[in-house]
Amino acid sequence: MAVYTEVTDEALASFLANYDLGKVLSFKGIAGGVENTNYLLRTDKDTYILTLYEKRVAEADLPFFIGLMDHLAHRGFACPQPIRNRNGNALGHLEGRPAAIISFLEGMEISHPTPDHCFMAGVTMANMHQKAQGFSIERPNALDPSGWPDLVESSRARADTVEPGMEELITSELVFAQQNWPAQIPHGVIHADMFKDNVFFLDGQLSGVIDFYFACNDYLAYDIAVGINAWCFDDDYRFDQRACSQLLKGYQSIRPLEAAELAALPVLARGAALRFLLTRLNDWLNVPEGAFVVPHDPKAFSARLKFFRQSGSTVFDIA
Protein backbone atom coordinates (compact mmCIF):
# COMPACT_ATOMS: atom_id res chain seq x y z
CA MET A 1 0.00 0.00 0.00
CA ALA A 2 2.92 2.31 -0.48
CA VAL A 3 6.11 3.12 -2.27
CA TYR A 4 8.86 1.51 -0.23
CA THR A 5 11.62 2.13 -2.75
CA GLU A 6 11.93 5.43 -4.58
CA VAL A 7 13.13 5.21 -8.19
CA THR A 8 14.94 8.23 -9.61
CA ASP A 9 14.46 9.26 -13.22
CA GLU A 10 18.12 8.39 -13.85
CA ALA A 11 17.82 4.86 -12.43
CA LEU A 12 14.63 4.31 -14.41
CA ALA A 13 16.22 5.50 -17.65
CA SER A 14 19.16 3.19 -17.10
CA PHE A 15 16.88 0.21 -16.35
CA LEU A 16 14.65 0.87 -19.37
CA ALA A 17 17.60 1.30 -21.74
CA ASN A 18 17.61 -2.48 -22.07
CA TYR A 19 13.91 -2.68 -23.01
CA ASP A 20 11.96 -1.76 -26.15
CA LEU A 21 9.07 -0.01 -24.44
CA GLY A 22 9.21 3.34 -26.20
CA LYS A 23 9.50 6.80 -24.67
CA VAL A 24 8.48 7.26 -21.02
CA LEU A 25 5.50 9.62 -20.64
CA SER A 26 4.88 9.23 -16.92
CA PHE A 27 5.84 7.14 -13.93
CA LYS A 28 3.73 7.11 -10.78
CA GLY A 29 3.99 5.12 -7.59
CA ILE A 30 0.72 3.31 -6.96
CA ALA A 31 -0.83 2.60 -3.62
CA GLY A 32 -1.66 -1.08 -4.12
CA GLY A 33 0.61 -3.85 -2.92
CA VAL A 34 1.35 -4.54 0.72
CA GLU A 35 4.36 -6.63 -0.18
CA ASN A 36 5.99 -4.74 -3.03
CA THR A 37 6.49 -1.32 -4.57
CA ASN A 38 4.52 -0.81 -7.77
CA TYR A 39 4.83 1.97 -10.31
CA LEU A 40 2.50 2.68 -13.17
CA LEU A 41 4.68 3.28 -16.21
CA ARG A 42 3.21 4.92 -19.29
CA THR A 43 5.17 5.07 -22.52
CA ASP A 44 4.20 6.10 -26.02
CA LYS A 45 3.71 2.37 -26.74
CA ASP A 46 1.62 1.14 -23.83
CA THR A 47 1.02 1.12 -20.08
CA TYR A 48 2.92 -1.20 -17.75
CA ILE A 49 3.40 -2.02 -14.08
CA LEU A 50 6.97 -1.90 -12.82
CA THR A 51 7.36 -3.85 -9.58
CA LEU A 52 10.25 -3.71 -7.14
CA TYR A 53 10.24 -6.75 -4.89
CA GLU A 54 10.67 -5.83 -1.25
CA LYS A 55 12.03 -7.89 1.61
CA ARG A 56 8.89 -9.91 2.32
CA VAL A 57 9.22 -11.61 -1.06
CA ALA A 58 12.03 -14.17 -1.30
CA GLU A 59 14.14 -13.52 -4.38
CA ALA A 60 14.42 -17.27 -4.93
CA ASP A 61 10.64 -17.40 -5.48
CA LEU A 62 10.61 -14.79 -8.24
CA PRO A 63 11.30 -17.19 -11.14
CA PHE A 64 8.21 -19.12 -10.01
CA PHE A 65 5.97 -16.03 -9.85
CA ILE A 66 7.23 -14.44 -13.08
CA GLY A 67 7.35 -17.79 -14.87
CA LEU A 68 3.80 -18.63 -13.81
CA MET A 69 2.39 -15.34 -15.15
CA ASP A 70 4.31 -15.92 -18.38
CA HIS A 71 3.03 -19.51 -18.64
CA LEU A 72 -0.58 -18.49 -18.00
CA ALA A 73 -0.55 -15.41 -20.24
CA HIS A 74 0.86 -17.44 -23.12
CA ARG A 75 -2.00 -19.91 -22.71
CA GLY A 76 -4.58 -17.15 -23.00
CA PHE A 77 -5.31 -16.69 -19.32
CA ALA A 78 -6.06 -13.01 -18.59
CA CYS A 79 -3.23 -12.03 -16.26
CA PRO A 80 -0.26 -9.67 -16.48
CA GLN A 81 2.33 -10.68 -19.06
CA PRO A 82 5.94 -10.28 -17.88
CA ILE A 83 7.91 -8.18 -20.34
CA ARG A 84 11.34 -9.43 -21.39
CA ASN A 85 14.26 -7.11 -21.98
CA ARG A 86 16.58 -7.36 -25.00
CA ASN A 87 18.50 -10.17 -23.33
CA GLY A 88 15.31 -12.18 -22.91
CA ASN A 89 15.15 -11.63 -19.16
CA ALA A 90 11.92 -10.65 -17.42
CA LEU A 91 13.65 -10.09 -14.08
CA GLY A 92 16.30 -7.47 -13.39
CA HIS A 93 17.51 -5.15 -10.64
CA LEU A 94 16.60 -1.51 -9.99
CA GLU A 95 17.55 0.68 -7.02
CA GLY A 96 19.11 -2.37 -5.38
CA ARG A 97 15.97 -4.49 -5.55
CA PRO A 98 14.82 -7.26 -7.89
CA ALA A 99 12.45 -5.68 -10.40
CA ALA A 100 10.17 -6.72 -13.25
CA ILE A 101 7.89 -5.03 -15.74
CA ILE A 102 4.54 -6.61 -16.50
CA SER A 103 1.73 -5.59 -18.81
CA PHE A 104 -1.08 -3.45 -17.37
CA LEU A 105 -4.43 -5.15 -16.95
CA GLU A 106 -7.55 -3.05 -17.41
CA GLY A 107 -10.57 -3.37 -15.17
CA MET A 108 -11.61 -2.65 -11.61
CA GLU A 109 -12.27 -4.46 -8.41
CA ILE A 110 -15.93 -5.06 -7.59
CA SER A 111 -16.70 -4.01 -4.02
CA HIS A 112 -19.93 -5.97 -3.69
CA PRO A 113 -19.98 -8.93 -6.07
CA THR A 114 -23.28 -10.40 -7.15
CA PRO A 115 -23.72 -14.18 -7.48
CA ASP A 116 -22.99 -13.68 -11.21
CA HIS A 117 -19.61 -12.18 -10.39
CA CYS A 118 -18.95 -15.16 -8.10
CA PHE A 119 -19.83 -17.54 -10.93
CA MET A 120 -17.28 -15.78 -13.16
CA ALA A 121 -14.67 -15.91 -10.39
CA GLY A 122 -15.24 -19.67 -10.10
CA VAL A 123 -14.94 -20.16 -13.87
CA THR A 124 -11.72 -18.15 -13.92
CA MET A 125 -10.19 -20.03 -11.01
CA ALA A 126 -10.86 -23.36 -12.73
CA ASN A 127 -9.39 -21.99 -15.97
CA MET A 128 -6.29 -20.94 -14.10
CA HIS A 129 -5.92 -24.38 -12.53
CA GLN A 130 -6.19 -26.05 -15.92
CA LYS A 131 -3.93 -23.66 -17.81
CA ALA A 132 -1.26 -23.84 -15.10
CA GLN A 133 -0.80 -27.54 -15.87
CA GLY A 134 2.58 -28.19 -17.37
CA PHE A 135 4.26 -25.30 -15.55
CA SER A 136 7.64 -26.72 -14.65
CA ILE A 137 8.63 -24.91 -11.44
CA GLU A 138 7.28 -25.96 -8.05
CA ARG A 139 6.77 -23.87 -4.95
CA PRO A 140 5.40 -25.45 -1.77
CA ASN A 141 2.74 -23.49 0.10
CA ALA A 142 4.58 -21.86 3.00
CA LEU A 143 1.21 -21.01 4.53
CA ASP A 144 -0.32 -24.50 4.55
CA PRO A 145 -1.02 -26.19 7.94
CA SER A 146 2.68 -26.92 8.42
CA GLY A 147 3.32 -23.17 8.53
CA TRP A 148 0.56 -22.33 10.99
CA PRO A 149 2.06 -23.48 14.33
CA ASP A 150 4.70 -20.72 14.15
CA LEU A 151 1.98 -18.14 13.51
CA VAL A 152 -0.10 -19.46 16.42
CA GLU A 153 2.91 -19.36 18.76
CA SER A 154 3.90 -15.81 17.82
CA SER A 155 0.41 -14.41 18.38
CA ARG A 156 -1.41 -16.55 20.97
CA ALA A 157 -0.19 -14.70 24.08
CA ARG A 158 -1.71 -11.42 22.88
CA ALA A 159 -4.52 -12.89 20.76
CA ASP A 160 -7.26 -12.16 23.32
CA THR A 161 -6.34 -8.46 23.31
CA VAL A 162 -7.68 -8.38 19.76
CA GLU A 163 -10.87 -10.32 20.51
CA PRO A 164 -11.92 -12.32 23.59
CA GLY A 165 -11.63 -16.07 22.93
CA MET A 166 -9.18 -15.59 20.04
CA GLU A 167 -6.43 -17.70 21.65
CA GLU A 168 -8.77 -20.64 22.20
CA LEU A 169 -10.08 -20.28 18.65
CA ILE A 170 -6.70 -20.39 16.92
CA THR A 171 -5.20 -23.12 19.09
CA SER A 172 -8.20 -25.45 18.82
CA GLU A 173 -8.64 -24.80 15.10
CA LEU A 174 -4.98 -25.53 14.47
CA VAL A 175 -5.47 -28.96 16.10
CA PHE A 176 -8.66 -29.51 14.11
CA ALA A 177 -6.92 -28.70 10.84
CA GLN A 178 -3.93 -30.89 11.63
CA GLN A 179 -6.19 -33.83 12.48
CA ASN A 180 -8.61 -33.44 9.58
CA TRP A 181 -6.58 -32.02 6.70
CA PRO A 182 -7.29 -34.11 3.59
CA ALA A 183 -4.78 -36.27 1.80
CA GLN A 184 -4.64 -37.32 -1.82
CA ILE A 185 -7.03 -34.91 -3.43
CA PRO A 186 -6.03 -33.27 -6.74
CA HIS A 187 -3.25 -30.75 -6.46
CA GLY A 188 -1.54 -28.30 -8.78
CA VAL A 189 -0.68 -24.63 -9.02
CA ILE A 190 -3.09 -22.43 -7.09
CA HIS A 191 -3.39 -18.62 -6.80
CA ALA A 192 -3.93 -18.88 -3.02
CA ASP A 193 -4.95 -15.20 -2.69
CA MET A 194 -7.78 -14.69 -5.18
CA PHE A 195 -9.49 -11.98 -3.15
CA LYS A 196 -11.74 -9.36 -4.72
CA ASP A 197 -8.94 -6.82 -5.06
CA ASN A 198 -7.00 -9.25 -7.24
CA VAL A 199 -9.81 -9.85 -9.75
CA PHE A 200 -10.80 -7.13 -12.22
CA PHE A 201 -14.05 -6.65 -14.08
CA LEU A 202 -14.82 -4.50 -17.10
CA ASP A 203 -18.30 -4.03 -18.59
CA GLY A 204 -19.66 -6.66 -16.21
CA GLN A 205 -17.20 -9.29 -17.42
CA LEU A 206 -14.17 -10.61 -15.58
CA SER A 207 -11.19 -8.95 -17.28
CA GLY A 208 -8.29 -10.56 -15.47
CA VAL A 209 -6.49 -11.72 -12.34
CA ILE A 210 -3.44 -10.06 -10.78
CA ASP A 211 -0.98 -10.57 -7.91
CA PHE A 212 0.40 -14.08 -8.13
CA TYR A 213 2.82 -13.54 -5.24
CA PHE A 214 1.21 -16.15 -2.99
CA ALA A 215 0.80 -18.69 -5.79
CA CYS A 216 2.12 -22.14 -4.94
CA ASN A 217 1.50 -25.87 -5.31
CA ASP A 218 -1.30 -27.15 -3.13
CA TYR A 219 -4.72 -28.79 -3.30
CA LEU A 220 -6.82 -27.19 -6.03
CA ALA A 221 -9.83 -27.31 -3.71
CA TYR A 222 -7.90 -25.23 -1.18
CA ASP A 223 -7.93 -22.38 -3.71
CA ILE A 224 -11.71 -22.72 -3.86
CA ALA A 225 -11.82 -22.63 -0.06
CA VAL A 226 -9.85 -19.36 -0.14
CA GLY A 227 -12.24 -18.06 -2.80
CA ILE A 228 -15.28 -18.89 -0.66
CA ASN A 229 -13.74 -16.94 2.22
CA ALA A 230 -12.99 -14.06 -0.13
CA TRP A 231 -16.16 -13.81 -2.19
CA CYS A 232 -19.02 -15.26 -0.17
CA PHE A 233 -19.30 -13.02 2.90
CA ASP A 234 -20.84 -9.57 3.08
CA ASP A 235 -19.45 -6.46 4.79
CA ASP A 236 -20.90 -7.68 8.10
CA TYR A 237 -19.17 -11.06 7.70
CA ARG A 238 -22.44 -12.87 6.95
CA PHE A 239 -22.18 -15.91 4.68
CA ASP A 240 -23.92 -15.60 1.30
CA GLN A 241 -25.18 -19.03 0.32
CA ARG A 242 -26.10 -18.00 -3.24
CA ALA A 243 -22.69 -16.47 -3.85
CA CYS A 244 -21.03 -19.69 -2.68
CA SER A 245 -23.33 -21.82 -4.78
CA GLN A 246 -22.55 -19.76 -7.89
CA LEU A 247 -18.80 -19.76 -7.26
CA LEU A 248 -18.85 -23.57 -7.03
CA LYS A 249 -21.13 -23.88 -10.07
CA GLY A 250 -18.85 -21.62 -12.09
CA TYR A 251 -15.80 -23.62 -11.09
CA GLN A 252 -17.48 -26.94 -11.88
CA SER A 253 -18.67 -25.70 -15.27
CA ILE A 254 -14.99 -25.97 -16.23
CA ARG A 255 -13.61 -28.61 -13.88
CA PRO A 256 -16.10 -30.81 -11.94
CA LEU A 257 -14.96 -31.54 -8.41
CA GLU A 258 -14.31 -35.10 -7.28
CA ALA A 259 -16.35 -36.46 -4.39
CA ALA A 260 -13.28 -36.38 -2.14
CA GLU A 261 -12.73 -32.69 -2.92
CA LEU A 262 -16.36 -31.84 -2.13
CA ALA A 263 -16.09 -33.79 1.10
CA ALA A 264 -12.92 -31.89 2.03
CA LEU A 265 -14.37 -28.40 1.41
CA PRO A 266 -15.68 -27.81 4.96
CA VAL A 267 -12.25 -28.57 6.46
CA LEU A 268 -10.43 -26.57 3.77
CA ALA A 269 -12.73 -23.56 4.24
CA ARG A 270 -12.06 -23.59 7.99
CA GLY A 271 -8.36 -23.94 7.27
CA ALA A 272 -8.36 -21.05 4.81
CA ALA A 273 -10.20 -18.86 7.33
CA LEU A 274 -7.60 -19.82 9.95
CA ARG A 275 -4.70 -19.07 7.57
CA PHE A 276 -5.89 -15.51 6.88
CA LEU A 277 -6.85 -15.01 10.52
CA LEU A 278 -3.32 -15.97 11.59
CA THR A 279 -1.46 -13.73 9.17
CA ARG A 280 -3.79 -10.82 9.88
CA LEU A 281 -3.45 -11.40 13.62
CA ASN A 282 0.34 -11.39 13.38
CA ASP A 283 0.33 -8.25 11.21
CA TRP A 284 -2.12 -6.58 13.61
CA LEU A 285 0.00 -7.36 16.67
CA ASN A 286 3.25 -6.37 15.00
CA VAL A 287 2.59 -3.10 13.19
CA PRO A 288 6.02 -1.52 12.87
CA GLU A 289 6.62 2.00 14.16
CA GLY A 290 5.74 4.49 11.43
CA ALA A 291 4.16 1.78 9.29
CA PHE A 292 2.89 2.63 5.82
CA VAL A 293 0.13 0.09 6.07
CA VAL A 294 -3.00 -0.11 8.18
CA PRO A 295 -3.36 -3.86 8.78
CA HIS A 296 -6.55 -5.66 7.85
CA ASP A 297 -8.87 -6.44 10.73
CA PRO A 298 -8.36 -10.04 11.95
CA LYS A 299 -11.96 -10.15 13.18
CA ALA A 300 -13.19 -10.47 9.58
CA PHE A 301 -11.66 -13.95 9.62
CA SER A 302 -12.42 -15.02 13.19
CA ALA A 303 -16.05 -14.42 12.18
CA ARG A 304 -15.67 -16.59 9.07
CA LEU A 305 -13.86 -19.28 11.02
CA LYS A 306 -16.60 -19.43 13.66
CA PHE A 307 -19.20 -19.59 10.92
CA PHE A 308 -17.54 -22.57 9.24
CA ARG A 309 -16.99 -24.30 12.59
CA GLN A 310 -20.66 -24.05 13.43
CA SER A 311 -22.12 -24.79 10.02
CA GLY A 312 -20.16 -27.96 9.33
CA SER A 313 -20.67 -29.45 5.90
CA THR A 314 -24.23 -28.23 5.37
CA VAL A 315 -23.29 -25.02 3.53
CA PHE A 316 -21.55 -26.95 0.77
CA ASP A 317 -24.45 -29.29 0.05
CA ILE A 318 -25.43 -27.05 -2.84
CA ALA A 319 -22.28 -28.03 -4.72
Added chain:
Amino acid sequence: MAVYTEVTDEALASFLANYDLGKVLSFKGIAGGVENTNYLLRTDKDTYILTLYEKRVAEADLPFFIGLMDHLAHRGFACPQPIRNRNGNALGHLEGRPAAIISFLEGMEISHPTPDHCFMAGVTMANMHQKAQGFSIERPNALDPSGWPDLVESSRARADTVEPGMEELITSELVFAQQNWPAQIPHGVIHADMFKDNVFFLDGQLSGVIDFYFACNDYLAYDIAVGINAWCFDDDYRFDQRACSQLLKGYQSIRPLEAAELAALPVLARGAALRFLLTRLNDWLNVPEGAFVVPHDPKAFSARLKFFRQSGSTVFDIA
Protein backbone atom coordinates in the same frame (compact mmCIF):
# COMPACT_ATOMS: atom_id res chain seq x y z
CA MET B 1 1.72 9.46 0.10
CA ALA B 2 -1.16 7.11 0.46
CA VAL B 3 -4.80 6.37 -0.10
CA TYR B 4 -6.59 7.80 2.93
CA THR B 5 -10.08 7.33 1.53
CA GLU B 6 -11.08 4.18 -0.32
CA VAL B 7 -13.51 4.64 -3.21
CA THR B 8 -15.75 1.72 -4.12
CA ASP B 9 -16.62 0.96 -7.72
CA GLU B 10 -20.25 1.82 -6.91
CA ALA B 11 -19.41 5.24 -5.43
CA LEU B 12 -17.14 5.98 -8.39
CA ALA B 13 -19.81 5.02 -10.91
CA SER B 14 -22.33 7.24 -9.16
CA PHE B 15 -19.88 10.19 -9.06
CA LEU B 16 -18.92 9.78 -12.73
CA ALA B 17 -22.54 9.48 -13.88
CA ASN B 18 -22.61 13.29 -13.90
CA TYR B 19 -19.50 13.61 -16.11
CA ASP B 20 -18.83 12.94 -19.79
CA LEU B 21 -15.54 11.11 -19.38
CA GLY B 22 -16.35 7.88 -21.22
CA LYS B 23 -16.11 4.32 -19.96
CA VAL B 24 -13.84 3.61 -16.97
CA LEU B 25 -10.97 1.27 -17.86
CA SER B 26 -9.04 1.40 -14.61
CA PHE B 27 -8.82 3.25 -11.32
CA LYS B 28 -5.71 3.07 -9.16
CA GLY B 29 -4.77 4.82 -5.96
CA ILE B 30 -1.46 6.62 -6.43
CA ALA B 31 1.21 7.12 -3.84
CA GLY B 32 1.85 10.83 -4.31
CA GLY B 33 0.22 13.47 -2.16
CA VAL B 34 0.86 13.90 1.53
CA GLU B 35 -2.27 15.99 1.96
CA ASN B 36 -4.84 14.29 -0.26
CA THR B 37 -5.91 10.98 -1.76
CA ASN B 38 -5.25 10.74 -5.49
CA TYR B 39 -6.49 8.15 -7.94
CA LEU B 40 -5.36 7.68 -11.50
CA LEU B 41 -8.52 7.27 -13.58
CA ARG B 42 -8.27 5.89 -17.10
CA THR B 43 -11.28 5.94 -19.40
CA ASP B 44 -11.66 5.19 -23.08
CA LYS B 45 -11.42 8.96 -23.64
CA ASP B 46 -8.39 10.02 -21.62
CA THR B 47 -6.48 9.77 -18.34
CA TYR B 48 -7.36 11.86 -15.30
CA ILE B 49 -6.46 12.42 -11.67
CA LEU B 50 -9.34 12.16 -9.20
CA THR B 51 -8.50 13.86 -5.91
CA LEU B 52 -10.32 13.51 -2.60
CA TYR B 53 -9.45 16.38 -0.29
CA GLU B 54 -8.54 15.19 3.17
CA LYS B 55 -8.75 16.99 6.47
CA ARG B 56 -5.54 19.01 6.16
CA VAL B 57 -7.04 20.96 3.27
CA ALA B 58 -9.72 23.49 4.24
CA GLU B 59 -12.81 23.03 2.10
CA ALA B 60 -13.21 26.81 1.97
CA ASP B 61 -9.89 27.04 0.10
CA LEU B 62 -10.90 24.64 -2.67
CA PRO B 63 -12.55 27.23 -4.93
CA PHE B 64 -9.23 29.12 -4.86
CA PHE B 65 -7.13 26.04 -5.75
CA ILE B 66 -9.50 24.68 -8.42
CA GLY B 67 -10.22 28.14 -9.79
CA LEU B 68 -6.51 28.96 -10.04
CA MET B 69 -5.73 25.79 -12.03
CA ASP B 70 -8.68 26.58 -14.29
CA HIS B 71 -7.54 30.19 -14.74
CA LEU B 72 -3.95 29.17 -15.52
CA ALA B 73 -4.85 26.26 -17.81
CA HIS B 74 -7.18 28.47 -19.84
CA ARG B 75 -4.32 30.94 -20.32
CA GLY B 76 -2.08 28.24 -21.71
CA PHE B 77 -0.05 27.52 -18.58
CA ALA B 78 0.86 23.81 -18.46
CA CYS B 79 -0.94 22.64 -15.33
CA PRO B 80 -3.83 20.27 -14.65
CA GLN B 81 -7.16 21.42 -16.04
CA PRO B 82 -10.10 20.90 -13.65
CA ILE B 83 -12.87 18.96 -15.38
CA ARG B 84 -16.42 20.25 -15.02
CA ASN B 85 -19.39 17.95 -14.70
CA ARG B 86 -22.62 18.37 -16.64
CA ASN B 87 -23.78 21.03 -14.19
CA GLY B 88 -20.63 23.05 -14.81
CA ASN B 89 -19.13 22.22 -11.41
CA ALA B 90 -15.51 21.16 -11.04
CA LEU B 91 -15.91 20.35 -7.35
CA GLY B 92 -18.17 17.63 -5.94
CA HIS B 93 -18.34 15.10 -3.13
CA LEU B 94 -17.29 11.45 -3.12
CA GLU B 95 -17.14 9.02 -0.20
CA GLY B 96 -17.96 11.91 2.13
CA ARG B 97 -15.07 14.07 1.01
CA PRO B 98 -14.80 17.03 -1.38
CA ALA B 99 -13.52 15.68 -4.69
CA ALA B 100 -12.41 16.95 -8.09
CA ILE B 101 -11.22 15.49 -11.37
CA ILE B 102 -8.34 17.17 -13.15
CA SER B 103 -6.58 16.35 -16.40
CA PHE B 104 -3.48 14.15 -16.23
CA LEU B 105 -0.17 15.85 -16.93
CA GLU B 106 2.54 13.84 -18.64
CA GLY B 107 6.17 14.01 -17.62
CA MET B 108 8.42 13.05 -14.75
CA GLU B 109 10.22 14.63 -11.86
CA ILE B 110 13.94 15.23 -12.41
CA SER B 111 15.94 13.93 -9.43
CA HIS B 112 19.09 15.91 -10.15
CA PRO B 113 18.32 19.03 -12.17
CA THR B 114 21.03 20.63 -14.27
CA PRO B 115 21.36 24.43 -14.47
CA ASP B 116 19.33 24.16 -17.71
CA HIS B 117 16.45 22.57 -15.81
CA CYS B 118 16.71 25.36 -13.23
CA PHE B 119 16.53 27.96 -16.02
CA MET B 120 13.32 26.33 -17.28
CA ALA B 121 11.90 26.22 -13.75
CA GLY B 122 12.59 29.96 -13.44
CA VAL B 123 10.95 30.70 -16.79
CA THR B 124 7.90 28.66 -15.81
CA MET B 125 7.55 30.31 -12.41
CA ALA B 126 7.61 33.76 -14.00
CA ASN B 127 5.05 32.62 -16.59
CA MET B 128 2.80 31.41 -13.79
CA HIS B 129 3.10 34.73 -11.96
CA GLN B 130 2.14 36.63 -15.10
CA LYS B 131 -0.68 34.35 -16.20
CA ALA B 132 -2.19 34.31 -12.70
CA GLN B 133 -2.84 38.04 -12.99
CA GLY B 134 -6.54 38.74 -13.10
CA PHE B 135 -7.47 35.72 -11.00
CA SER B 136 -10.27 37.02 -8.85
CA ILE B 137 -10.06 34.98 -5.63
CA GLU B 138 -7.56 35.81 -2.91
CA ARG B 139 -6.00 33.52 -0.35
CA PRO B 140 -3.54 34.87 2.21
CA ASN B 141 -0.41 32.82 2.85
CA ALA B 142 -1.08 30.98 6.11
CA LEU B 143 2.60 30.06 6.24
CA ASP B 144 4.10 33.55 5.95
CA PRO B 145 5.99 35.02 8.96
CA SER B 146 2.74 35.67 10.82
CA GLY B 147 2.12 31.90 10.87
CA TRP B 148 5.58 30.94 12.11
CA PRO B 149 5.41 31.85 15.83
CA ASP B 150 2.86 29.06 16.42
CA LEU B 151 5.11 26.56 14.66
CA VAL B 152 8.13 27.70 16.68
CA GLU B 153 6.18 27.39 19.93
CA SER B 154 4.87 23.92 19.19
CA SER B 155 8.32 22.52 18.36
CA ARG B 156 10.97 24.50 20.24
CA ALA B 157 10.94 22.41 23.43
CA ARG B 158 11.88 19.26 21.55
CA ALA B 159 13.75 20.89 18.66
CA ASP B 160 17.21 20.03 19.97
CA THR B 161 16.30 16.33 20.04
CA VAL B 162 16.25 16.52 16.24
CA GLU B 163 19.52 18.44 15.92
CA PRO B 164 21.65 20.22 18.52
CA GLY B 165 21.18 23.98 18.30
CA MET B 166 17.85 23.71 16.48
CA GLU B 167 15.90 25.66 19.12
CA GLU B 168 18.33 28.59 18.99
CA LEU B 169 18.25 28.49 15.19
CA ILE B 170 14.47 28.68 14.83
CA THR B 171 13.90 31.24 17.58
CA SER B 172 16.63 33.61 16.40
CA GLU B 173 15.68 33.22 12.72
CA LEU B 174 12.05 33.98 13.53
CA VAL B 175 13.15 37.27 15.11
CA PHE B 176 15.41 38.01 12.14
CA ALA B 177 12.57 37.40 9.67
CA GLN B 178 10.11 39.49 11.64
CA GLN B 179 12.56 42.40 11.82
CA ASN B 180 13.76 42.23 8.22
CA TRP B 181 10.80 40.99 6.18
CA PRO B 182 10.36 43.30 3.18
CA ALA B 183 7.41 45.55 2.60
CA GLN B 184 5.96 46.84 -0.63
CA ILE B 185 7.58 44.58 -3.18
CA PRO B 186 5.43 43.17 -6.01
CA HIS B 187 2.91 40.59 -4.91
CA GLY B 188 0.43 38.30 -6.61
CA VAL B 189 -0.52 34.64 -6.78
CA ILE B 190 2.41 32.33 -6.02
CA HIS B 191 2.73 28.54 -6.14
CA ALA B 192 4.62 28.52 -2.80
CA ASP B 193 5.63 24.86 -3.13
CA MET B 194 7.35 24.56 -6.50
CA PHE B 195 9.64 21.73 -5.44
CA LYS B 196 11.14 19.26 -7.89
CA ASP B 197 8.38 16.71 -7.38
CA ASN B 198 5.81 19.26 -8.54
CA VAL B 199 7.52 20.07 -11.83
CA PHE B 200 7.50 17.56 -14.68
CA PHE B 201 9.85 17.24 -17.63
CA LEU B 202 9.45 15.35 -20.88
CA ASP B 203 12.14 15.03 -23.56
CA GLY B 204 14.30 17.48 -21.64
CA GLN B 205 11.61 20.17 -21.67
CA LEU B 206 9.47 21.32 -18.77
CA SER B 207 6.06 19.74 -19.40
CA GLY B 208 4.04 21.19 -16.54
CA VAL B 209 3.52 22.08 -12.90
CA ILE B 210 1.22 20.28 -10.46
CA ASP B 211 -0.02 20.54 -6.86
CA PHE B 212 -1.35 24.06 -6.32
CA TYR B 213 -2.55 23.28 -2.80
CA PHE B 214 -0.20 25.73 -1.11
CA ALA B 215 -0.79 28.48 -3.67
CA CYS B 216 -1.68 31.85 -2.15
CA ASN B 217 -1.18 35.59 -2.46
CA ASP B 218 2.25 36.76 -1.35
CA TYR B 219 5.38 38.44 -2.64
CA LEU B 220 6.32 37.06 -6.05
CA ALA B 221 9.97 37.08 -4.98
CA TYR B 222 9.08 34.78 -2.08
CA ASP B 223 8.15 32.12 -4.65
CA ILE B 224 11.63 32.52 -6.14
CA ALA B 225 13.09 32.15 -2.65
CA VAL B 226 11.19 28.87 -2.24
CA GLY B 227 12.44 27.80 -5.67
CA ILE B 228 16.06 28.52 -4.73
CA ASN B 229 15.64 26.35 -1.62
CA ALA B 230 14.04 23.62 -3.74
CA TRP B 231 16.24 23.57 -6.85
CA CYS B 232 19.66 24.91 -5.90
CA PHE B 233 21.00 22.47 -3.30
CA ASP B 234 22.46 19.03 -3.93
CA ASP B 235 21.74 15.78 -2.07
CA ASP B 236 24.31 16.79 0.58
CA TYR B 237 22.60 20.17 1.06
CA ARG B 238 25.40 22.07 -0.69
CA PHE B 239 24.38 25.24 -2.49
CA ASP B 240 24.78 25.20 -6.29
CA GLN B 241 25.65 28.72 -7.42
CA ARG B 242 25.19 27.94 -11.12
CA ALA B 243 21.76 26.43 -10.57
CA CYS B 244 20.70 29.53 -8.63
CA SER B 245 22.10 31.84 -11.28
CA GLN B 246 20.21 30.01 -14.03
CA LEU B 247 16.95 29.91 -12.09
CA LEU B 248 17.14 33.69 -11.62
CA LYS B 249 18.15 34.23 -15.27
CA GLY B 250 15.26 32.10 -16.46
CA TYR B 251 12.82 33.98 -14.28
CA GLN B 252 14.13 37.36 -15.38
CA SER B 253 13.99 36.39 -19.05
CA ILE B 254 10.21 36.67 -18.59
CA ARG B 255 9.83 39.11 -15.73
CA PRO B 256 12.86 41.21 -14.67
CA LEU B 257 13.10 41.67 -10.92
CA GLU B 258 12.96 45.14 -9.39
CA ALA B 259 15.92 46.33 -7.34
CA ALA B 260 13.87 46.03 -4.13
CA GLU B 261 13.04 42.40 -4.93
CA LEU B 262 16.69 41.55 -5.58
CA ALA B 263 17.64 43.27 -2.34
CA ALA B 264 15.01 41.25 -0.46
CA LEU B 265 16.08 37.84 -1.82
CA PRO B 266 18.59 37.04 0.98
CA VAL B 267 15.96 37.63 3.66
CA LEU B 268 13.25 35.81 1.69
CA ALA B 269 15.52 32.81 1.07
CA ARG B 270 16.26 32.57 4.80
CA GLY B 271 12.55 32.90 5.51
CA ALA B 272 11.62 30.19 3.01
CA ALA B 273 14.22 27.87 4.54
CA LEU B 274 12.77 28.60 7.98
CA ARG B 275 9.21 27.99 6.77
CA PHE B 276 10.00 24.50 5.44
CA LEU B 277 12.21 23.76 8.44
CA LEU B 278 9.32 24.61 10.79
CA THR B 279 6.67 22.52 9.06
CA ARG B 280 9.07 19.58 8.66
CA LEU B 281 10.11 19.90 12.30
CA ASN B 282 6.51 19.86 13.46
CA ASP B 283 5.67 16.89 11.22
CA TRP B 284 8.81 15.08 12.43
CA LEU B 285 7.96 15.61 16.11
CA ASN B 286 4.30 14.71 15.67
CA VAL B 287 4.20 11.60 13.51
CA PRO B 288 0.87 10.01 14.36
CA GLU B 289 0.71 6.41 15.53
CA GLY B 290 0.47 4.13 12.49
CA ALA B 291 1.25 7.00 10.14
CA PHE B 292 1.08 6.47 6.40
CA VAL B 293 3.81 8.97 5.77
CA VAL B 294 7.49 9.02 6.62
CA PRO B 295 8.14 12.71 7.32
CA HIS B 296 10.82 14.62 5.42
CA ASP B 297 14.04 15.23 7.30
CA PRO B 298 14.06 18.73 8.85
CA LYS B 299 17.87 18.78 8.71
CA ALA B 300 17.72 19.37 4.95
CA PHE B 301 16.34 22.82 5.78
CA SER B 302 18.36 23.66 8.88
CA ALA B 303 21.38 23.16 6.59
CA ARG B 304 19.93 25.55 4.00
CA LEU B 305 18.99 28.07 6.66
CA LYS B 306 22.51 28.07 8.12
CA PHE B 307 23.94 28.46 4.64
CA PHE B 308 21.81 31.51 3.88
CA ARG B 309 22.53 33.02 7.31
CA GLN B 310 26.27 32.75 6.74
CA SER B 311 26.38 33.74 3.10
CA GLY B 312 24.36 36.94 3.40
CA SER B 313 23.60 38.66 0.12
CA THR B 314 26.70 37.52 -1.76
CA VAL B 315 25.13 34.45 -3.34
CA PHE B 316 22.52 36.54 -5.12
CA ASP B 317 24.96 38.97 -6.68
CA ILE B 318 24.79 36.96 -9.89
CA ALA B 319 21.19 38.01 -10.40
